[in-house]
Amino acid sequence: xxxxxxxxxxxxxxxxxxxxxxxxxxxxxxxxxxxxxxxxxxxxxxxxxxxxxxxxxxxxxxxxxxxxxxxxxxxxxxxxxxxxxxxxxxxxxxxxxxxxxxxxxxxxxxxxxxxxxxxxxxxxxxxxxxxxxxxxxxxxxxxxxxxxxxxxxxxxxxxxxxxxxxxxxxxxxxxxxxxxxxxxxxxxxxxxxxxxxxxxxxxxxxxxxxxxxxxxxxxxxxxxxxxxxxxxxxxxxxxxxxxxxxxxxxxxxxxxxxxxxxxxxxxxxxxxxxxxxxxxxxxxxxxxxxxxxxxxxxxxxxxxxxxxxxxxxxxxxxxxxxxxxxxxxxxxxxxxxxxxxxxxxxxxxxxxxxxxxxxxxxxxxxxxxxxxxxxxxxxxxxxxxxxxxxxxxxxxxxxxxxxxxxxxxxxxxxxxxxxxxxxxxxxxxxxxxxxxxxxxxxxxxxxxxxxxxxxxxxxxxxxxxxxxxxxxxxxxxxxxxxxxxxxxxxxxxxxxxxx
Ligand code: BG6
Numbered sequence: 001x002x003x004x005x006x007x008x009x010x011x012x013x014x015x016x017x018x019x020x021x022x023x024x025x026x027x028x029x030x031x032x033x034x035x036x037x038x039x040x041x042x043x044x045x046x047x048x049x050x051x052x053x054x055x056x057x058x059x060x061x062x063x064x065x066x067x068x069x070x071x072x073x074x075x076x077x078x079x080x081x082x083x084x085x086x087x088x089x090x091x092x093x094x095x096x097x098x099x100x101x102x103x104x105x106x107x108x109x110x111x112x113x114x115x116x117x118x119x120x121x122x123x124x125x126x127x128x129x130x131x132x133x134x135x136x137x138x139x140x141x142x143x144x145x146x147x148x149x150x151x152x153x154x155x156x157x158x159x160x161x162x163x164x165x166x167x168x169x170x171x172x173x174x175x176x177x178x179x180x181x182x183x184x185x186x187x188x189x190x191x192x193x194x195x196x197x198x199x200x201x202x203x204x205x206x207x208x209x210x211x212x213x214x215x216x217x218x219x220x221x222x223x224x225x226x227x228x229x230x231x232x233x234x235x236x237x238x239x240x241x242x243x244x245x246x247x248x249x250x251x252x253x254x255x256x257x258x259x260x261x262x263x264x265x266x267x268x269x270x271x272x273x274x275x276x277x278x279x280x281x282x283x284x285x286x287x288x289x290x291x292x293x294x295x296x297x298x299x300x301x302x303x304x305x306x307x308x309x310x311x312x313x314x315x316x317x318x319x320x321x322x323x324x325x326x327x328x329x330x331x332x333x334x335x336x337x338x339x340x341x342x343x344x345x346x347x348x349x350x351x352x353x354x355x356x357x358x359x360x361x362x363x364x365x366x367x368x369x370x371x372x373x374x375x376x377x378x379x380x381x382x383x384x385x386x387x388x389x390x391x392x393x394x395x396x397x398x399x400x401x402x403x404x405x406x407x408x409x410x411x412x413x414x415x416x417x418x419x420x421x422x423x424x425x426x427x428x429x430x431x432x433x434x435x436x437x438x439x440x441x442x443x444x445x446x447x448x449x450x451x452x453x454x455x456x457x458x459x460x461x462x463x464x465x466x467x468x469x470x471x472x473x474x475x476x477x478x479x480x481x482x483x484x485x486x487x488x489x490x491x492x493x494x495x496x497x498x499x
Pocket of ligand 1: 236
């Protein structure tokens, strides 16, 4: 990332609402620390952390240092001191005009800089914060606003939030975060597809049998139970992260990387997604909730124990089969699945190519299909499965092998966290990796076809034990069973060896 340092010429003021919140400590400040370390930002830039907790600047500095050391191994004292020197902490209550005056003063001397407002707060107050900034006269042509997900709990609430923010900021000033778009391996989907000619020729319904996207998490809901229970896996993960991955896999080549060109293409995918009906909702979707489970490390609590409630119909797992109804993808099933408390944390995309049309080999053993596996995390890798002749006599005996590109073998550098890239893009004014309003709307429209039919058809949660793989196989016919990635098999083998 070093070579990008010279690109950032503009100095900026970053104002973080929710400056003492979990997201800020886990993601935003560490991202700023690393960008300072890489000299992409400097001590000319300024950060204003706004929160309601009464702390002095010094007290906040001490809290921040303690928090950063939880997330960053061997903190560099000089970089930390630089970071602290550019952060000002201010107590703010957006309903209190006296405190607001202090914020106005902060900007008085430094007029002509990029001014980014990062709203790391619940989306329900995005409108209020925008109006607060508008009334203080702090929004100018150099201003940008960053909105954290989830943007609402359904189509209507999401539209309401977008409407309110739009009264103060133009669409070209609004940066809606989906942090998956900032991940290195997700950005590589563009390069894989559009800088390699061999794939594009066969990237269609004629050559591809099915596509599978999985984002599995081994953790449960942890301390976020209250929040999570209002959303569930569909709204928390599918509506945004999984659909964005699908867009990058399925979209037509954009003309350029210009933000609107890319987002136009993603939007077309979202609009072509086949909505669910009361006939398909039970056959093509599965929802689940984790119960107590057991691993080698010990017992795992159930979802209800995690959220401390007797009952909840919120799903912690969802798997579904959908289609993109356009020329390129007609008839190709797309399987999406995500869940908490799965056996392993891994995100991957599998492109299953069709089988060869006719087997000419005498052995007549099944010829496995070519398969492109893109492992997004935690170990970044790409595998291309192909059939290979087993050397030696005995005629044509064959077996599947994979060409493997393991990032760790080729790239030694630390991969910047998604937030580092996204924050810098806000400063640069590049919206390519952020969701446009019509994308958010189209994805909610499709998600609503699931929500509505889950409700009317009373689709129940299937219980699965924490630490197991969930009920996703229910929507797969055998031939398309969720792929057990070679890598997972390896990890399991290693574990058994150690036992
Ligand atoms: C967030 C969800 O958007 O993404 C969380 O709200 C989830 O529930 C997280 O755990 C997963 O992100 P990552 O980067 O750890 O895969």
